[in-house]
Amino acid sequence: MSTVRGRGGHEESAADTARATSDAPSGHSGRSSGHSGRSSGHSGRSSGHSGRSSGHSARAAIALRRLAAVCAVTARAAPGTLLLHIALSLLVSALPLATAWLMKLVMDDLASGAPGTLLLPGTAMACLGVTAVVASQAMRYARAELDRRVGLEMQDRLFAAVDGFVGLGKFENPHFLDRLRLAQQAGHETATHVAESILGVVRAGATIGGFLGSLLLVSPVMAGILLVAGVPVLWSEVALARRRARMLWEVGPVERREFFYADLLSSVEAAKEVRLFGIGPFLRDRMLMERRTANAAKRAMNRREIAVQTGLGGLAALVSGGGLLWAVLAARGGALSVGDVTMFVAAIAGVQGALASLAGDAAQGQQTLLMFDHYTAVTQATSDLPVADRPRPLPTLRHGIELRDVWFRYSPDLPWVLRGVDLHIPQGRALALVGLNGAGKSTLVKLLCRFYDPTHGAILWDGVDIRDVDPARLRERVGAVFQDYMQYDMTAAENIALGDLTVLTDGERSHERMRQAAQRAGIDRQLAELPRGYDTLLTRMFFTAEDKGNPETGVVLSGGQWQRLALARAFLRDACTRRELMILDEPSAGLDAEAEHEIHASLRSERNTRTSLLISHRLSALRDADIIVVLKDGRVAERGNHTLLMAAGGEYARLFTLQAGGYQLSAEESPVAPEEAV
Numbered sequence: 001m002s003t004v005r006g007r008g009g010h011e012e013s014a015a016d017t018a019r020a021t022s023d024a025p026s027g028h029s030g031r032s033s034g035h036s037g038r039s040s041g042h043s044g045r046s047s048g049h050s051g052r053s054s055g056h057s058a059r060a061a062i063a064l065r066r067l068a069a070v071c072a073v074t075a076r077a078a079p080g081t082l083l084l085h086i087a088l089s090l091l092v093s094a095l096p097l098a099t100a101w102l103m104k105l106v107m108d109d110l111a112s113g114a115p116g117t118l119l120l121p122g123t124a125m126a127c128l129g130v131t132a133v134v135a136s137q138a139m140r141y142a143r144a145e146l147d148r149r150v151g152l153e154m155q156d157r158l159f160a161a162v163d164g165f166v167g168l169g170k171f172e173n174p175h176f177l178d179r180l181r182l183a184q185q186a187g188h189e190t191a192t193h194v195a196e197s198i199l200g201v202v203r204a205g206a207t208i209g210g211f212l213g214s215l216l217l218v219s220p221v222m223a224g225i226l227l228v229a230g231v232p233v234l235w236s237e238v239a240l241a242r243r244r245a246r247m248l249w250e251v252g253p254v255e256r257r258e259f260f261y262a263d264l265l266s267s268v269e270a271a272k273e274v275r276l277f278g279i280g281p282f283l284r285d286r287m288l289m290e291r292r293t294a295n296a297a298k299r300a301m302n303r304r305e306i307a308v309q310t311g312l313g314g315l316a317a318l319v320s321g322g323g324l325l326w327a328v329l330a331a332r333g334g335a336l337s338v339g340d341v342t343m344f345v346a347a348i349a350g351v352q353g354a355l356a357s358l359a360g361d362a363a364q365g366q367q368t369l370l371m372f373d374h375y376t377a378v379t380q381a382t383s384d385l386p387v388a389d390r391p392r393p394l395p396t397l398r399h400g401i402e403l404r405d406v407w408f409r410y411s412p413d414l415p416w417v418l419r420g421v422d423l424h425i426p427q428g429r430a431l432a433l434v435g436l437n438g439a440g441k442s443t444l445v446k447l448l449c450r451f452y453d454p455t456h457g458a459i460l461w462d463g464v465d466i467r468d469v470d471p472a473r474l475r476e477r478v479g480a481v482f483q484d485y486m487q488y489d490m491t492a493a494e495n496i497a498l499g500d501l502t503v504l505t506d507g508e509r510s511h512e513r514m515r516q517a518a519q520r521a522g523i524d525r526q527l528a529e530l531p532r533g534y535d536t537l538l539t540r541m542f543f544t545a546e547d548k549g550n551p552e553t554g555v556v557l558s559g560g561q562w563q564r565l566a567l568a569r570a571f572l573r574d575a576c577t578r579r580e581l582m583i584l585d586e587p588s589a590g591l592d593a594e595a596e597h598e599i600h601a602s603l604r605s606e607r608n609t610r611t612s613l614l615i616s617h618r619l620s621a622l623r624d625a626d627i628i629v630v631l632k633d634g635r636v637a638e639r640g641n642h643t644l645l646m647a648a649g650g651e652y653a654r655l656f657t658l659q660a661g662g663y664q665l666s667a668e669e670s671p672v673a674p675e676e677a678v
């Protein structure tokens with residue numbers, strides 16, 4: 001058996017699977033998807049000072065690792081822009097100090113009683129002013145460009161990672177969905193925010209260093225006081241950033257629910273029911289309730305920030321007021337020159353401003369790095385399903401697919417859906433699955449496509465466990481129309497071509513293949529008659545104001561037409577490379593009687609050459625299947641062909657008779673008068 005990677009990569013699934021294993025029915029055959037049960041529970045809690053300091057250094061190491069990761073992404077995505085941004089930032093940070101020194105020279109010169117020519121310092125100050133304006137505008141542009149380039153790179157990586165998840169489990173995990181939302185948010189802004197924060201810290205550091213150096217020449221005491229006053233500012237801002245990041249994580253689920261209600265209130269799919277049932281005010285109330293909850297959390301955070309920052313502002317005012325008083329008194333006593341006082345005032349303003357922005361930048365940087373954790377958690381997440389390191393080749397299907405004692409539930413806290421299903425789908429035969437709502441038919445289909453793994457038991461493709469093969473290779477062999485098929489807001493051609501994208505680029509012959517698939521699904525004529533034929537947009541979502549009255553820009557299909565389109569997509573995929581297993585889960589639920597008849601006739605014509613799995617509640621559509629299997633209580637309850645199962649008089653016979661009786665009864669109850677039947 002091949003080795004596997006990705007086991008236990010996700011903290012929730014690891015815990016879930018471990019619990020699932022502990023609930024496992026005993027004596028099952030096949031492989032368990034659980035873990036070895038090895039505990040990683042050594043807390044290793046160290047006590048006292050050494051524990052605390054090792055905690056601090058571990059946190060610092062984590063922060064540095066995060067920082068390095070962000071810097072690496074930024075440098076890779078936009079190296080030139082990053083360098084330009086750094087150069088401009090340093091230039092901008094040097095300007096206030098240069099201005100302050102020039103100002104001091106001018107003031108001292110003026111106060112000397114015999115002022116020299118002020119032309120040179122005056123011109124220099126004017127040049128500095130112009131440079132400041134140009135450099136800060138250029139810096140703004142460089143920052144925005146950095147934002148765009150890095151944002152693109154990060155979005156690409158994020159969605160490549162999301163697309164790489166093999167199964168569906170992660171998309172049904174609310175914890176993961178929250179992470180994904182925050183990761184998307186972080187992907188938009190992290191790198192620029194962090195770069196901005198680092199540069200802001202560097203800029204502020206340069207300004208503080210320059211001014212403190214200058215201030216040391218005037219009064220080392222005041223330089224010391226200014227520096228010490230900066231420590232609580234820095235500390236409080238960093239603490240606030242931590243709290244802000246935690247608050248954002250906590251309101252995540254609340255905002256997700258709010259978006260859900262907002263989406264319901266504005267989506268065309270929900271609009272019918274919302275209006276007919278008059279549930280708009282109810283949904284609006286729910287949405288606002290979530291908004292209020294999120295607002296309350298954010299309000300509390302704002303209040304805390306205001307309280308902390310007001311305190312810090314008071315401290316800053318106290319220091320600068322005291323300093324000013326001291327400088328004026330010192331100047332009156334002749335200890336300082338007028339230029340010194342000017343320099344001192346500029347230094348106080350410069351250092352305090354720089355300290356505030358340093359604290360703000362450090363806090364912003366830290367908060368962004370914490371958010372970046374979500375991005376790394378998603379992009380570096382291991383597969384939700386184990387994937388073989390050295391996958392086994394998938395053989396051509398010659399014998400069939402076997403489900404061996406398959407048990408499955410969606411999570412350990414949910415009931416079992418399948419309870420030991422044993423089933424053989426012979427190659428070249430059509431097998432129909434029958435069962436009441438919730439019997440587990442679609443779940444079984446999802447297991448066959450390996451969107452989930454059986455909790456116990458195994459699925460074998462000609463004897464090869466499908467967990468040992470590359471999921472992409474498995475899915476290449478399978479064609480499917482799902483019960484909840486997709487309707488893409490794209491053109492008709494694109495909707496079909498998604499089954500095999502080469503038809504979009506391969507010219508006329510491929511176009512012909514697309515039309516054949518549409519013909520097979522009975523939708524070709526209707527698509528050809530659309531205002532722009534196959535190139536008609538099947539949505540009215542992307543209209544501009546000018547297009548509004550023009551039906552050529554988009555049309556809306558009926559439910560059954562969409563279903564035929566989904567079938568055409570599956571048929572095209574099949575025509576491109578013949579799929580060895582064709583799954584049709586309720587392919588005809590929305591089709592008219594004529595279309596249903598045509599589709600099933602087409603499928604019947606392929607008997608003996610194609611392995612197919614059919615699911616339908618219209619039992620008349622399944623009666624020709626080679627094998628009919630009834631799922632009940634998570635197990636195979638009956639198996640046989642139509643004649644055998646009818647003769648057995650079990651569940652299938654009961655359901656079939658019920659349905660057939662319905663038709664006969666209606667016909668008897670409302671006999672059609674000959675003249676009405678015309």
Ligand SMILES: Nc1ncnc2c1ncn2[C@@H]1O[C@H](COP(=O)(O)OP(=O)(O)OP(=O)(O)O)[C@@H](O)[C@H]1O
Nearest residue numbers: 172410414417435436437438439440441442443444
């Ligand atoms: N993603 C999921 N997470 C949790 N439970 C699920 C999920 N999908 C389905 N279930 C549950 O699994 C059970 C079987 O559902 P499934 O869709 O397989 O039934 P089905 O036989 O296809 O039903 P129907 O005839 O209504 O389509 C149901 O009880 C359902 O609530």
